[in-house]
Amino acid sequence: MRVCRKERGSLFVLHFNALNSWVLGKAIHSLSRIGDEVYFEPLENGLSLRSVNSSRSAYACFLFAPLFFQRYEYPVASDEDQDTNEPFHCKVLMKSVLNVFRSLSSLEKTVEKCRISLNPQTSRLVIQLLCKYGVVKTHNLSFQECESLQAVFSKDVCPNLLRASARVLVDAVVHFPATLSEVTLAPSCGGRVIFRNYLEEETDPSKMMLTEMALNEDEFLHFQISKESEITFCLKEFRGLLSFAESSSLPVSIHFDIAGRPVVLSLEDPVLEVHFVLATLSEAEVSGSQKLTGGSCTQDGNRLSPSEAVGDDFQSDDIDSYMIAMETTAVEEATVNGCQLPHSPTFPLKGSKRTEGSSSTLLKPGGRRKDLLMLSNNKPESESEGENEEPGEVPGTPPNKKFRSLFFGSVLSQMDALHHTGLSEEVLAEASDVEEDS
Amino acid sequence: MPLSTQPETGDDQYILVANLDNVRNLSNILKAIHFKDHATCFATKNGIKVTVENAKSMQANAFIQAGIFQEYTIKEDSVVFRINLTVLLDCLTIFGTNALPASSTALRMCYKGYGHPVTLFLEEGGVVTVCKIHTQEPEDTLDFDFCSTNVINKIILQSEGLREAFAELDMTSEVLQITMSPDKPYFRLSTFGDSGSAHLDYPKDSDLMEAFHCSQTQTNRYKLSLLKPSTKALALSCKVSIRTDNRGFLSLQYMIRNEDGQICFVEYYCCPDENIDEREP
Numbered sequence: 001m002r003v004c005r006k007e008r009g010s011l012f013v014l015h016f017n018a019l020n021s022w023v024l025g026k027a028i029h030s031l032s033r034i035g036d037e038v039y040f041e042p043l044e045n046g047l048s049l050r051s052v053n054s055s056r057s058a059y060a061c062f063l064f065a066p067l068f069f070q071r072y073e074y075p076v077a078s079d080e081d082q083d084t085n086e087p088f089h090c091k092v093l094m095k096s097v098l099n100v101f102r103s104l105s106s107l108e109k110t111v112e113k114c115r116i117s118l119n120p121q122t123s124r125l126v127i128q129l130l131c132k133y134g135v136v137k138t139h140n141l142s143f144q145e146c147e148s149l150q151a152v153f154s155k156d157v158c159p160n161l162l163r164a165s166a167r168v169l170v171d172a173v174v175h176f177p178a179t180l181s182e183v184t185l186a187p188s189c190g191g192r193v194i195f196r197n198y199l200e201e202e203t204d205p206s207k208m209m210l211t212e213m214a215l216n217e218d219e220f221l222h223f224q225i226s227k228e229s230e231i232t233f234c235l236k237e238f239r240g241l242l243s244f245a246e247s248s249s250l251p252v253s254i255h256f257d258i259a260g261r262p263v264v265l266s267l268e269d270p271v272l273e274v275h276f277v278l279a280t281l282s283e284a285e286v287s288g289s290q291k292l293t294g295g296s297c298t299q300d301g302n303r304l305s306p307s308e309a310v311g312d313d314f315q316s317d318d319i320d321s322y323m324i325a326m327e328t329t330a331v332e333e334a335t336v337n338g339c340q341l342p343h344s345p346t347f348p349l350k351g352s353k354r355t356e357g358s359s360s361t362l363l364k365p366g367g368r369r370k371d372l373l374m375l376s377n378n379k380p381e382s383e384s385e386g387e388n389e390e391p392g393e394v395p396g397t398p399p400n401k402k403f404r405s406l407f408f409g410s411v412l413s414q415m416d417a418l419h420h421t422g423l424s425e426e427v428l429a430e431a432s433d434v435e436e437d438s
Numbered sequence: 439m440p441l442s443t444q445p446e447t448g449d450d451q452y453i454l455v456a457n458l459d460n461v462r463n464l465s466n467i468l469k470a471i472h473f474k475d476h477a478t479c480f481a482t483k484n485g486i487k488v489t490v491e492n493a494k495s496m497q498a499n500a501f502i503q504a505g506i507f508q509e510y511t512i513k514e515d516s517v518v519f520r521i522n523l524t525v526l527l528d529c530l531t532i533f534g535t536n537a538l539p540a541s542s543t544a545l546r547m548c549y550k551g552y553g554h555p556v557t558l559f560l561e562e563g564g565v566v567t568v569c570k571i572h573t574q575e576p577e578d579t580l581d582f583d584f585c586s587t588n589v590i591n592k593i594i595l596q597s598e599g600l601r602e603a604f605a606e607l608d609m610t611s612e613v614l615q616i617t618m619s620p621d622k623p624y625f626r627l628s629t630f631g632d633s634g635s636a637h638l639d640y641p642k643d644s645d646l647m648e649a650f651h652c653s654q655t656q657t658n659r660y661k662l663s664l665l666k667p668s669t670k671a672l673a674l675s676c677k678v679s680i681r682t683d684n685r686g687f688l689s690l691q692y693m694i695r696n697e698d699g700q701i702c703f704v705e706y707y708c709c710p711d712e713n714i715d716e717r718e719p
Binding site for chain 1 (some may be wrong): 599602603606608632633634635636637638640641643644645646
């Protein structure tokens with residue numbers, strides 16, 4: 001799958017100054033809230049850094065325009081390259097990149113220049129920090145060639161758009177506890193927007209603290225609510241974006257549709273474009289949900305933890321904890337199958353073996369349904385399905401547990417049959433996996 | 439001198455008596471070598487040397503010269519004992535570690551000789567704590583035979599320049615490779631970890647470089663786990679001297695300025711790692 005390439009010194013070279021290395025470092029920190037890998041994609045219109053979480057319910061993309069850099073060398077495809085005339089993509093472990101940019105204060109204080117180059121001959125992504133006193137830090141990071149990572153979303157068709165300064169939004173979410181996983185954004189026609197902590201349906205509201213923040217229409221730079229809807233999304237990623245937005249003092253645009261459709265958070269600057277796409281919870285339209293919730297209250301007291309247990313179980317082979325997880329998360333568990341298209345092949349393969357036993361529970365009405373954030377390649381599936389799925393395969397990449405549950409919820413009952421007969425996209429993933437194995 | 443009000447009787451039975459107005463001048467420097475529980479103390483009329491060793495491959499020495507103490511009496515040519523350093527440090531910081539200049543703890547340290555405990559009188563704000571710490575049979579310490587005439591390369595750096603480097607070392611690397619050379623890259627620290635390699639280059643004309651005496655190119659690897667404890671000394675120091683001899687042995691000397699502006703030294707010796715595998719040049 002290695003793309004043939006004309007021999008040349010390096011594929012791309014970037015030079016940038018102290019301030020911009022700080023911005024890049026900040027972007028890496030922000031991405032580290034999303035996934036375990038960073039996708040480096042040097043494109044004609046700039047360097048793109050992307051990440052997606054393991055359950056593919058959150059995606060982030062930073063695009064630094066060539067003008068962001070003092071020097072931006074992008075490989076121009078020559079005739080020889082025509083067959084493989086596609087941008088080069090690679091991914092690097094978040095941990096190792098984060099290590100390079102770990103201390104933002106020292107980036108600010110000591111780094112004078114940064115140089116990033118990619119050398120295919122040595123298979124190393126070289127990040128050089130030229131620091132004060134002539135000290136040069138060179139990090140040769142190993143990378144994996146991979147296909148482009150692209151989320152399918154169109155913010156322009158979203159009927160609702162809120163734009164506010166990062167400060168306003170930071171002030172709004174700062175009151176939520178650090179452990180809170182999801183926050184609900186509820187605009188009302190009265191021109192107010194309410195942020196409140198999301199309570200699990202199963203939890204007893206009398207035992208929980210409810211925090212609510214209302215923002216007035218005039219706090220927003222742009223306020224357009226065509227379709228009134230409440231959306232619930234994950235706070236951790238949102239905070240990651242806000243912290244970047246605040247430091248770069250860019251206004252945050254929130255594009256959203258009905259609950260269940262992904263929310264697109266974006267920042268725009270002449271040399272920088274940032275998009276975060278987060279899955280939102282979709283409230284239960286399911287008729288049977290209420291019936292079940294009463295009975296399963298005790299089991300499902302914490303909706304997230306059972307799925308966490310499952311997530312762990314895929315990695316370890318602890319059957320006991322798996323059994324417990326099975327009991328408590330039959331519904332979510334079953335939905336794993338439904339998500340196999342965008343999911344990495346590793347999990348569904350292992351997961352499907354295990355979940356077969358629980359297939360009877362598939363038809364149990366779920367407490368709540370959530371929509372999937374659809375992520376796929378920006379290429380036709382037939383062409384690149386195999387490579388598509390590859391990003392999720394890196395061994396030792398722990399799944400983002402909390403978001404798994406979001407992702408799990410996406411299954412639609414009418415699709416169940418498909419998943420079971422293996423006619424779903426799962427087949428594609430499996431096939432490609434087989435291919436790669438052979 | 440708060441302790442001068444203490445009865446002075448019986449002082450003649452001690453072979454070692456040392457008084458210190460600010461115990462942090464001792465405790466801070468001992469912390470710089472505190473990576474193992476046990477330490478061997480050698481006292482002579484010049485002062486006290488405290489030695490800690492690890493894995494028979496590295497040794498750390500802290501020198502507390504007699505001048506650091508307000509009073510220092512020794513009745514024998516040399517006094518040697520082994521002591522639990524963790525306990526000693528716990529006792530020295532028994533009034534807390536916060537560095538408020540107004541509240542300094544005074545120390546009187548006494549030792550009667552072989553077989554006796556070390557007695558510490560600690561006084562702060564009129565409260566006196568007496569600690570007796572058992573001493574142990576002294577063990578032979580390693581002789582690295584690190585002789586300055588065999589030194590091939592020597593660099594003196596401002597510690598500031600190394601502090602960040604050591605804090606950010608890729609701990610997934612087993613070794614730290616140190617290259618010293620009269621030519622480029624002059625002084626290079628390299629790690630080879632899970633995510634790739636990292637090099638840190640210091641040019642010889644850098645403002646951080648106080649002295650640069652390299653006669654030939656030397657590349658040696660040292661176990662990172664052995665060197666990591668020296669970060670504690672680095673954190674306290676203002677300058678560090680890095681030397682390697684003809685066998686590749688490494689000497690790191692840290693110049694530490696205490697709260698009273700006096701200079702102390704901490705020294706680390708480390709054997710090179712023999713198992714050089716050429717994972718990456």
